[in-house]
Amino acid sequence: xxxxxxxxxxxxxxxxxxxxxVAYGQGRGGRPWRRxxxxxxxxxxxxxxxxxxxxxxxxxxxxxxxxxxxxxxGGTDDPVNLQAINRDCHKAKTQAEALRGRKR
Ligand SMILES: [Zn+2]
Numbered sequence: 001x002x003x004x005x006x007x008x009x010x011x012x013x014x015x016x017x018x019x020x021x022v023a024y025g026q027g028r029g030g031r032p033w034r035r036x037x038x039x040x041x042x043x044x045x046x047x048x049x050x051x052x053x054x055x056x057x058x059x060x061x062x063x064x065x066x067x068x069x070x071x072x073x074g075g076t077d078d079p080v081n082l083q084a085i086n087r088d089c090h091k092a093k094t095q096a097e098a099l100r101g102r103k104r
Contacts, residue, residue: 036077037065044084052089060086070097 046062053059062084069075085093 033077036079036082040065040079040082041084043079047084048086048089049083050085050089050093052092053086060089063087064090066090066093072097072101 041062044062047053048060048062050066064085064087065082066085067075067077068081068083071077075081
């Protein structure tokens with residue numbers, strides 16, 4: 001009996017794209033952050049603490065919590081480095097920070 005040629009079986013090794021594990025507890029979105037965020041919002045009376053709002057007669061309502069000194073610039077999650085901030089103010093501040101980061 002003639003031996004059969006080795007089968008050229010194609011290996012089924014399709015790379016599965018596993019979803020990236022969500023890093024809970026680190027940075028935004030984690031439960032510890034949410035608790036801290038609520039604490040800061042309460043502390044600041046749910047009012048935006050940004051420079052622009054402090055100069056206003058009536059500050060905007062805060063929806064978010066912002067790092068006074070950005071994490072990218074060495075800021076921490078310490079409550080002294082956190083302030084309640086309005087969504088739109090936050091957007092403007094983050095944009096300014098990104099621009100600053102790009103220049104460096
Ligand atoms: Zn503001």
